Amino acid sequence: MEIETMKIYNTLTRKKEEFVPLEEGKVKMYVCGPTVYNLIHIGNARPMIVFDTFRRYMEYKGYEVNYVSNFTDVDDKIIRKANEEGVDPSVISERYIAECKKDMAAMNIKPATTHPKATEEIDGMLDMIETLIEKGNAYVAGDGTVYFRTRSFSDYGKLSHKNLDDLQGGMRSLLVSGEEQKEDPLDFVLWKPKKEGEPYWESPWCEGRPGWHIECSVMSKRYLGEQIDIHAGGEDLIFPHHENEIAQSEACNGKEFAHYWMHNGFLNIDNKKMSKSEGNFFTVREVGEQYDLQVLRFFMLSAHYRSPLNFSKELMEAAKNGLDRICTCAQNLKYLSEQNKQKELTEEEKENLKKSQVYVRKFEDSMDDDCNTADALSAIFELVKFANSTVSESVSTAYAKGLLDTLQTLTDVCGLIILKEEELLDEDIEAKIAERQAARKAKDFAKADAIRKELADQGIILEDTREGVKWRRA
Numbered sequence: 240m241e242i243e244t245m246k247i248y249n250t251l252t253r254k255k256e257e258f259v260p261l262e263e264g265k266v267k268m269y270v271c272g273p274t275v276y277n278l279i280h281i282g283n284a285r286p287m288i289v290f291d292t293f294r295r296y297m298e299y300k301g302y303e304v305n306y307v308s309n310f311t312d313v314d315d316k317i318i319r320k321a322n323e324e325g326v327d328p329s330v331i332s333e334r335y336i337a338e339c340k341k342d343m344a345a346m347n348i349k350p351a352t353t354h355p356k357a358t359e360e361i362d363g364m365l366d367m368i369e370t371l372i373e374k375g376n377a378y379v380a381g382d383g384t385v386y387f388r389t390r391s392f393s394d395y396g397k398l399s400h401k402n403l404d405d406l407q408g409g410m411r412s413l414l415v416s417g418e419e420q421k422e423d424p425l426d427f428v429l430w431k432p433k434k435e436g437e438p439y440w441e442s443p444w445c446e447g448r449p450g451w452h453i454e455c456s457v458m459s460k461r462y463l464g465e466q467i468d469i470h471a472g473g474e475d476l477i478f479p480h481h482e483n484e485i486a487q488s489e490a491c492n493g494k495e496f497a498h499y500w501m502h503n504g505f506l507n508i509d510n511k512k513m514s515k516s517e518g519n520f521f522t523v524r525e526v527g528e529q530y531d532l533q534v535l536r537f538f539m540l541s542a543h544y545r546s547p548l549n550f551s552k553e554l555m556e557a558a559k560n561g562l563d564r565i566c567t568c569a570q571n572l573k574y575l576s577e578q579n580k581q582k583e584l585t586e587e588e589k590e591n592l593k594k595s596q597v598y599v600r601k602f603e604d605s606m607d608d609d610c611n612t613a614d615a616l617s618a619i620f621e622l623v624k625f626a627n628s629t630v631s632e633s634v635s636t637a638y639a640k641g642l643l644d645t646l647q648t649l650t651d652v653c654g655l656i657i658l659k660e661e662e663l664l665d666e667d668i669e670a671k672i673a674e675r676q677a678a679r680k681a682k683d684f685a686k687a688d689a690i691r692k693e694l695a696d697q698g699i700i701l702e703d704t705r706e707g708v709k710w711r712r713a
């Protein structure tokens with residue numbers, strides 16, 4: 240089946256382009272993940288949420304998406320924290336990978352197809368650096384540091400639209416490390432010698448560790464191949480991180496690295512840049528203490544992913560109200576779809592279900608237009624309004640269910656959970672168990688099994704013991 244095309248704003252060309260995957264029906268996507276030395280903050284959550292939503296939308300359209308997002312688990316900040324706590328850096332990185340995964344689950348972010356960790360990919364990095372040296376794109380300095388020879392890659396600057404000579408002058412401050420042994424101030428580190436108290440790996444050049452940029456080039460190549468469809472991350476990564484990734488990958492592989500580059504705008508707090516020192520800084524965990532993290536997700540999707548977004552109490556309250564409106568409609572539809580009255584659709588309801596598809600198309604058109612989640616949410620609100628104005632106590636169960644299915648399909652694409660499974664109370668569980676025992680006594684094993692399954696579906700595990708039936712929550 241042909242998949243309808245969508246448009247993506249490509250940072251590389253600064254244009255909205257029609258998306259054409261390398262392989263029909265398949266998408267290879269890489270999203271730069273967090274450095275794991277602390278709990279993730281709400282700024283880190285923005286690329287996670289928006290690109291997870293984009294992935295869900297591509298899957299909804301029928302693409303098979305191979306989605307890779309790394310954890311940077313070797314870095315100065317991780318090492319500093321490990322030294323402060325007197326533990327191995329892997330203790331710090333493993334702790335915060337586990338915490339990050341908890342936050343991701345709470346924000347309903349799907350796990351990536353692969354979540355590689357830099358420290359497990361060192362061999363691939365050594366191979367790529369070796370190739371770059373052989374090809375003349377990298378060189379080894381006196382202390383064993385390996386640098387990328389930036390001017391050897393003629394396309395350098397094509398993503399950030401910077402000119403090498405401007406960089407040499409104006410941007411020099413960004414690029415000064417190791418000045419005395421570099422051939423050119425623009426050259427950047429691929430491999431660096433260990434310092435006292437730092438983790439290190441053997442290499443042909445020195446015992447040391449990789450630079451940050453080489454990680455992503457290598458992990459992307461290993462899990463997605465030399466060429467990928469989409470590479471994404473926050474806009475702060477355009478330069479130098481993504482520019483350097485392009486230089487490394489394209490110089491090594493001799494072909495275009497990623498076809499589309501997507502970058503999310505920054506999340507600010509009270510219209511100021513998030514900064515730890517100024518105290519305007521929130522972790523996802525802190526926000527989760529005040530709000531259901533579905534509200535944070537809704538808030539992030541209420542703006543276009545490329546626009547800057549301001550986090551404030553007022554906007555979070557507005558997001559909470561918006562999400563509540565959708566959830567209330569969903570609960571009402573669920574209630575009506577479970578009523579045992581008129582089951583079949585009336586002619587008018589058939590017509591109305593057809594009409595409701597207008598909002599689905601609006602949603603799709605918005606998402607096809609460079610993942611415009613703000614307009615996609617407006618289409619959901621219009622559907623909610625339509626549902627509220629066409630349902631009453633007397634509608635058929637099929638109509639209520641039809642609208643609910645449509646609403647849930649759209650909110651699922653956004654990763655928003657609008658119907659929470661209600662937790663069973665202890666007494667309800669015990670009543671079900673008594674019902675099951677009675678069925679068994681009456682030798683109605685089909686019914687007894689059905690009750691066991693019904694409980695299992697809600698996370699209640701039964702164990703038949705000599706002392707009777709015991710239960711626990713899974």
Ligand code: AMP
Nearest residue numbers: 272273274282283285286472473505506
């Ligand atoms: P880091 O751990 O700093 O490498 O960041 C991980 C991801 O979060 C990258 O894609 C960053 O661009 C993104 N990011 C960090 N801070 C913010 C912010 N305030 N707003 C939006 N994205 C951010």
Ligand code: ZN
Nearest residue numbers: 271272455480
């Ligand atoms: Zn990266």
